[in-house]
Amino acid sequence: MNSAGWLSPSGGAVWHLRALRRRRYWAGFISHIGAWLESWQHRCSGLLLLGPSAGWCLPDRFLGSFSRIHAVDIDPVAPWVFGLLHGRTLRRSGTLLTWQRADLFAELEHLLQAYPEHAILFANVLGQRALHQCGPGVAEAELGALSLRLAGRRWASFHDRLSGHWPRDRPMPLPIRLAAAESAQALARRVSGSGEWCDHLTTHILPADWPRLILPWPIGPGRVHWIEAGYIV
Template identity: 45%
Template sequence: MGTDFPRLRDRCCSASGGLLWHWRALRARNTLWRPFRENLALWLDAWRPASSRLVLVGPSAGWTLPASLLARFEEIIALEPDPLARFLLKHRFAGARLRFSRLDLFAPGGLKALHRLFPGHALLFCNVLGQLSPEPGAQAWCEELRCALAGFSWASWHDLASSERPVDRSDRLSWPAGSSFEEVLAGAWRGGEIAVRDHGTLALAGSCAFETASWSLHSGQHHLIAWTRHDPQRLSLSERVQSRG
């Protein structure tokens, strides 16, 4: 495979890693997280990329991933900085054809290395892009990422918004391309004043429709999660021009 690519550094403690996070996830996955896990399983079951090889970006220990997804692929590469998460993921999905790469996808040169190392793989971003989208400059970052991934079949679920107030619509909601952030918020939270964090990921949908569902991490932290998918044949004309430029 070669070694001339930016290497992922171990990260033992983060907002979604480390011993405390995994303990909380183990306790919540079959209780508080169950509605979101069921919605995610439906999204992933409907996502059928042509490739039989998959790259998981930031899967943690796979606490929300259904085993049925991993069983569909002949090869699975995971990019995960948390060493405990890597151990747990390998243990929890012992029957999967899973191995790990130390490619740091978001370091300078990482996306170019992705095209070279895994050119025929589908990509699944596992609730990671909402933690990386910069502010300010989120829209440009999202657009650049979409263009950099041209040629891949890829999908992502990611934080769109979060609040201390529970989302009023816990079911899956579909949104047409071009929906505004305000429209999405009004459909998820009904009435009253609300303090919301914008995770800057709305532009990841590009010219495609997308879906949302709620995920309550704990009693005081509620997220609106967006799901989007992109296939090379679905690229808009403007995105094709940008990706070639």
Template identity: 40%
Template sequence: MSPRPDRSGGLNWHLRALARRGTLWRPFRDQLASFLARWQPLTRTLILVGPSAGWCLPPDFLTRFDRILAVDPDPWAKLFFRRIHPNARIGRWIKGDFFAVAPDLLAGEPDAAILFCNMLGQLRFAGRDAEEADRLIAGITPLLAGHPWASFHELLSGETDMTPSIMPLAGPPHHETLLKELGLSGEWLDHAAGHLLPKAMQRDIVPWRFAPGRLHLVEMGIGNAREPVTARPS
């Protein structure tokens, strides 16, 4: 089944992002900038997977790379990305499904670092059945063997006015424990991405005030231990 950009991208998404990126989403964007500043892959080439227009991506992070390749099926993404990030050196933009192009793309770019831009927590809601989404998530680590990679992705989302603090974790989150520790209750949608990062990797759980009354909990982590990671600011 092919991905449905209208479910996790599309014009509605861009209009919403335009309205919220400077206001409601500002704290989340700052946390993302801080996470990406700590990720220092030793390569000058970056592959962005599902960047959309880069509404949440920090310009300083993008300009660290000499060459950027992007993969996103959303027909609007490239146009808006170029407007928002005029200094990012985009070498190639593939309008398509990462999983369809990944084997050839990764083989042709053996030195590239890969950043998954908040798309791996949406596989189940973008036209794939649960079994296929789980299979793709389980295949990420072997697929990217030899590449430095990182991801930020939704773990859980739900209705609340509370905005908890960022929570560093030493290993994979246990959802019930996490919600309890963050002081959150009620019904939460599981984005089925809790087993994406290798077990031994540290990660941050970052609250994203997505809309008034709606909170997304986003996991940010590095998938490949080969690269140096600078310490978290205290």
């Protein structure tokens, strides 16, 4: 991982500039994520928000529904841009926001202990694990073990499953509801009959029997990320 977090493969300055340019283009995806977050019955007043960047895809309404949020990201710029995007809403809702610049994987045990009553949201961060320092085998095993470490907690994650080319003239499909886990191969067949997909090695993050939503995120012209979103019900 880039130690400064400024130019990491999944965040930092490049990510903020891209998000600023493309946020409107992402409007459909942001609204689907908003509706999904609204449907999450976590019953917690605090939120441990992991890898949120500046919250480009996180709705004010969801963030403002908490009385306390502790956010953790490696990106040093994230708190400042997050403040620009959401500060006003959080001041209005009286939400106390604290930040920690840290690697969530290294700090997870401490965080779970320090915030035992908080709901936990992995905010589109787990799909980039294989891009960072550890190799694919290590990343997949680590992600697959996460649900055991989180047993007994109210948690949710939305993360990349597949990414790749999408013809510019082809309309974005509607979200897909799945009752349980689906392999990367099965998901690739479902979303498109052809094309090469990058597998983000996130098949086993959510427990196999959790229902989930598969959302297309048109990240840029001609490219799509298929995002899986799920929470404990």
